[in-house]
Amino acid sequence: MDPALSDDEIPELIQPEDAIPELVPTETTKQEQSKVPITIVTGYLGAGKTTLLNYILTEQHGKKIAVILNEFGDSIDIEKQLVVSDANSTEAKPIPFVPLANGCICCSVKDVGVAAIENLMEQRGKFDYILLETTGLADPGNIAPLFWLDDGLGSSIFLDGIVTLVDAKNVLKSLDEGYGDDPKLEEERGHDEHGLLLTTAHLQISHADVILVNKSDLVSEQELSNVVERIRSINGLAKIEVTERSRVPQLEGMLLDLHAYEEVKDADLRFTSKGHSHMDPTISTITINFPPLSEEQVDQFDRFLRLILWENTLPDDIQQKPFEIHRLKGRIPVKDGRVLLIQGVRSVYETTEAQSSNDDQAKLVLIGRGLDEPLFRESVLATLSR
Ligand SMILES: Nc1nc2c(ncn2[C@@H]2O[C@H](COP(=O)(O)OP(=O)(O)OP(=O)(O)O)[C@@H](O)[C@H]2O)c(=O)[nH]1
Numbered sequence: 001m002d003p004a005l006s007d008d009e010i011p012e013l014i015q016p017e018d019a020i021p022e023l024v025p026t027e028t029t030k031q032e033q034s035k036v037p038i039t040i041v042t043g044y045l046g047a048g049k050t051t052l053l054n055y056i057l058t059e060q061h062g063k064k065i066a067v068i069l070n071e072f073g074d075s076i077d078i079e080k081q082l083v084v085s086d087a088n089s090t091e092a093k094p095i096p097f098v099p100l101a102n103g104c105i106c107c108s109v110k111d112v113g114v115a116a117i118e119n120l121m122e123q124r125g126k127f128d129y130i131l132l133e134t135t136g137l138a139d140p141g142n143i144a145p146l147f148w149l150d151d152g153l154g155s156s157i158f159l160d161g162i163v164t165l166v167d168a169k170n171v172l173k174s175l176d177e178g179y180g181d182d183p184k185l186e187e188e189r190g191h192d193e194h195g196l197l198l199t200t201a202h203l204q205i206s207h208a209d210v211i212l213v214n215k216s217d218l219v220s221e222q223e224l225s226n227v228v229e230r231i232r233s234i235n236g237l238a239k240i241e242v243t244e245r246s247r248v249p250q251l252e253g254m255l256l257d258l259h260a261y262e263e264v265k266d267a268d269l270r271f272t273s274k275g276h277s278h279m280d281p282t283i284s285t286i287t288i289n290f291p292p293l294s295e296e297q298v299d300q301f302d303r304f305l306r307l308i309l310w311e312n313t314l315p316d317d318i319q320q321k322p323f324e325i326h327r328l329k330g331r332i333p334v335k336d337g338r339v340l341l342i343q344g345v346r347s348v349y350e351t352t353e354a355q356s357s358n359d360d361q362a363k364l365v366l367i368g369r370g371l372d373e374p375l376f377r378e379s380v381l382a383t384l385s386r
């Protein structure tokens with residue numbers, strides 16, 4: 001396990017006031033060599049998660065993959081079963097989970113979860129990859145920041161991305177009515193001022209980097225395209241793939257090596273430019289384009305980000321309705337030639353820099369609840385003109 005870091009050794013992930021750390025391509029390569037990527041797999045009961053994991057464990061991918069099934073995020077009951085696959089076996093071998101000696105209940109899920117995985121690697125040797133399957137009701141927005149943040153704390157694992165499986169036959173019903181088996185939880189998340197329910201299905205879709213629309217054999221082509229359109233309107237950033245029996249056409253980029261929390265590439269933002277209608281009343285993706293920033297505007301823009309992510313409000317409170325941001329990505333060119341690359345999940349965000357680019361417009365993409373695109377655009381422009 002990593003030796004404890006003293007306070008001044010802990011790298012700050014959020015450092016709006018400080019100098020922005022430089023993102024150089026070698027950084028990623030270095031990280032990938034020394035750290036183990038983790039993909040979080042979410043999806044409601046019966047959507048096909050186990051089918052997906054079995055498929056992966058029997059595919060010849062030449063990787064040693066640990067599959068962790070647990071109640072993560074919903075309870076401290078950290079894990080039930082661990083399955084490790086390696087290149088030479090087609091048989092998934094469950095191994096007993098060794099609890100942490102100091103895994104007491106009052107520790108945060110973060111400490112317990114990340115430390116447990118590290119502990120496991122110490123005992124079993126390093127894996128090439130970790131897949132963490134969450135329960136049907138887990139909100140990935142609570143889990144993702146834990147792994148992402150811990151990456152900055154010298155952890156030996158890093159968050160590669162989130163994959164959400166949906167059941168093509170039932171997902172529209174889930175979005176409209178919730179999963180129905182935990183009314184209390186959905187009641188807590190609440191209805192907005194229009195009486196719209198924020199369901200677990202919404203949360204699993206809005207945080208996803210890849211969405212597998214599974215059980216496509218059970219719906220007609222028309223139903224399938226309705227499902228895809230609805231999902232796209234919620235999450236304009238994710239890759240969407242239609243599957244049967246969870247058979248993804250390739251593992252790389254669909255399940256493994258997603259690089260979803262690394263450098264924001266122009267291509268990552270491409271889907272969102274197509275102008276999708278806001279079919280889902282609860283959650284939508286909005287895109288804001290604006291001109292490159294002057295150096296003086298960089299601070300103003302950062303203040304804007306902090307306000308919308310940390311205070312859930314727009315400057316001058318011009319949007320009275322409450323909103324909620326689940327995911328954020330942006331490429332913001334600065335007139336001095338830099339490009340700011342912004343990644344966020346819930347209230348956690350990170351700004352890195354790339355040198356020079358072809359971006360002639362800044363592009364900020366937000367996924368969340370109650371986001372009013374024209375108001376946000378107006379607000380960004382007003383902020384920058386101060
Ligand atoms: N028709 C059809 N059935 C599928 C498909 N994918 C999975 N199934 C079946 O659906 C059932 C549920 O699949 P699982 O993989 O167990 O779903 P899960 O998400 O892992 O469910 P839990 O692990 O219980 O949370 C199983 O009987 C699968 O064989 C599909 O594409 N089409």
Ligand SMILES: [Zn+2]
Nearest residue numbers: 104105106107
């Ligand atoms: Zn404790």
